[in-house]
Structures are given as structure tokens and as C-alpha cells.
Amino acid sequence: MKGLTTEMKHKPKIYALTGKGGVGKTSVSAALVKVLTEKYPDKKILAIDADPAIGLATALGIRASLTLNDIRNEIVAHVEDGNSKAAMELISESRYKIAEAIVETDSFAFLAIGRPESAGCYCRINAYLKEVITMVADQFDYVVIDGEAGIEQINRRVMEKVTHLLLVTDTSKKGVEVIKTIARVASGMVSYDELGVIVNRVEDISRVDKLGLADLKLLAAIASDPILAEYDFEGRSLLELPGDSAAVRGAERALENLGG
Structure with a gap:
């Protein structure tokens, strides 16, 4: 990718x-990327580690x-050094700097937010991420x-313009309460087309109906996956997961229920 164009696409x-x-x-997320790249080999797909x-x-x-945090830090450093001209040049060139940060593979592209060096609130990098999502997304078919x-990135409207908000939980009461809170807050802060729930690491499928998801749409219930656990232990890419693994089948089911 030589640079991000300003041309608006679909x-x-x-x-x-x-x-x-x-x-x-x-x-x-990784399973979704795998399914999308295999289902749509001719489409442009971007994975963002936010x-x-x-x-x-x-x-x-x-x-x-x-x-992204590296790019933002470079701008901040120039401002703090009093070099406002250099900072303004960096800001105006940020589109090209972001293009440099995008890692291209044969089947998808990848962009990382990075980890702020200082502890505490990530609000500044989150604000930057929001603008980047708006800038970059139109260059791809799937993100x-x-x-x-x-709930931080929902509160700060980082996810304001996503089309599909996927709430991931396990079968714990706390996990379900968290996604309910996110769904409630997102209803006024995210202009999504569709919202749904993926219940992950399910040991007993009968428990899913007892989670009290209310009117939240269930997209998929993914069984605990020993194959996935082994891959995590070995540090292997989840793109290598077999197609019959629970994680991959669950991602396929979620996309089907979203019409994707």
C-alpha cells in the first residue's frame, strides 16, 4: 500500500x-479474520489491533x-520541543505515516494501536484511533x-462508525453484565447497523439459554476449543487453525447470522 487515497468507496x-x-x-477476532480471508480471497481485509x-x-x-502510538508520539515530541512546523508537517503527512504502519500480507492487512509508554488513561491514542478508523476503513471491504x-472505547466514541458491534462474553455472570452495559451505552454512541452476541468458551450448551441475554441477538455459541488452547500454548498463528475447530466454526456461524 503506497498511501491512503482520499477517494470514497463503497x-x-x-x-x-x-x-x-x-x-x-x-x-x-483472529478466527473472523481467517474466515473472511478464506471466504473472500478477492476482497481487501484489514485487521486492527485496538x-x-x-x-x-x-x-x-x-x-x-x-x-499508531509511535506516530502520535512523534508528533507530540515535536510539539514539546517547540518545533511546531515539524509537528504540523507530521500531522499533514499522517495519512502516509499510517500507510507505513499497515503491515501487508498475501491475504489481509494489519494495523496496531500500540501500547502507550505512560500508565493511565489511553484517551489520547483512542481519540487518534477514532480518526484513523474513519480515514482508513473506506480503503477496505472488511475491517x-x-x-x-x-467500555472505554465505546464511551470515547472510538467505535462510533462501525457497522457491526460484536459483544463477546463467556458464560460468567460478570461477562454477561459487561456486554449488557456496553450494549446499553452503545445504543446512543455507536451508529452500528447491527449488534449481536458471541458466547465463547461454552462448556455446557444448555447454559447459553439461561444467560439472560434478553433481546440481544445471539450470533454464535462457541464451545471450549482444545485445538485453540494448544495453538495458544505453542504460540502458533490462529490462521492455521483447521476448518473444523470450534473457534472457526463459531466465527463462520456469527458471520452467517450477520449476513456476511
């Missing part, structure tokens, strides 16, 4: 995944040498965003 499908930490959101924990890169076997755990 509206892409943007799948943003969020939920409580530790429910397997990143694994589901979680500062930086898990999606590992799950997809990607090494990103430049992140999968592995979002930060919790």
Missing part, C-alpha cells in the same frame, strides 16, 4: 469486537514495527477491530 463492513477482559475476544494489550498481532502471527476490553 461502505465497508466494520466488525468491532468488545467485551470483558479474558473472554477470548482476541481469539474470536487493544493496548497487543494480542491480535500474536494471534495472527504478525510483527508490527510501527504503531475487523479487536477492541479494548471494557
Whole structure:
């Protein structure tokens, strides 16, 4: 990718995944990327690692040498040094800098938010991420965003323009309460076309009907996957998962229920 064009294309499908930490959101994101690349080999697909924990890169076997946070830090450093001209030049060139940060593979592209060096609020990099999603998404047919755990990126409208908001939970009460809260807040802050739930790591399928999802649409219930656990242990790319693994079948089911 030489640079991001300003030409507006058709509206892409943007799948943003969020939920409580530790429910397997990143694994589901990676499985979705695998399914999309195999189902649509002629389409342009982008995976965005929007979680500062930086898990999606590992799950997809990607090494990103430049992140959004690196680009933002470069701009901030010039401002703090009093070099406002250089900072303005960097801002105006940010479209090209972001293009440099996008890792291209044979079947998809990848972009990482990165992890801020300082502890605390990620609000500045989240604000930057929101603008980047708006800028970059129109260059692709499908975008999968592995979002930060919790509600922060919803509150700060990072996911404001996604088309599909996917709430990932396990069968725990806390996990379900978190996605209910996210769904409630997102109803006024995200202009999604469709919202749905993926229940992950299900040991007993009969429990899914007892989770109390209310009117939230169930997209897929994914059984605990020993194959996935083995891949995680070995550090293998989840793109290599066999097609009959529970994670891949669940991702396929979710996309079918979204009409994708």
C-alpha cells in the first residue's frame, strides 16, 4: 500500500469486537479474520489491533514495527520541543505515516494501536484511533477491530462508525453484565447497523439459554476449543487453525447470522 487515497468507496463492513477482559475476544477476532480471508480471497481485509494489550498481532502471527502510538508520539515530541512546523508537517503527512504502519500480507492487512509508554488513561491514542478508523476503513471491504476490553472505547466514541458491534462474553455472570452495559451505552454512541452476541468458551450448551441475554441477538455459541488452547500454548498463528475447530466454526456461524 503506497498511501491512503482520499477517494470514497463503497461502505465497508466494520466488525468491532468488545467485551470483558479474558473472554477470548482476541481469539474470536483472529478466527473472523481467517474466515473472511478464506471466504473472500478477492476482497481487501484489514485487521486492527485496538487493544493496548497487543494480542491480535500474536494471534495472527504478525510483527508490527510501527504503531499508531509511535506516530502520535512523534508528533507530540515535536510539539514539546517547540518545533511546531515539524509537528504540523507530521500531522499533514499522517495519512502516509499510517500507510507505513499497515503491515501487508498475501491475504489481509494489519494495523496496531500500540501500547502507550505512560500508565493511565489511553484517551489520547483512542481519540487518534477514532480518526484513523474513519480515514482508513473506506480503503477496505472488511475491517475487523479487536477492541479494548471494557467500555472505554465505546464511551470515547472510538467505535462510533462501525457497522457491526460484536459483544463477546463467556458464560460468567460478570461477562454477561459487561456486554449488557456496553450494549446499553452503545445504543446512543455507536451508529452500528447491527449488534449481536458471541458466547465463547461454552462448556455446557444448555447454559447459553439461561444467560439472560434478553433481546440481544445471539450470533454464535462457541464451545471450549482444545485445538485453540494448544495453538495458544505453542504460540502458533490462529490462521492455521483447521476448518473444523470450534473457534472457526463459531466465527463462520456469527458471520452467517450477520449476513456476511
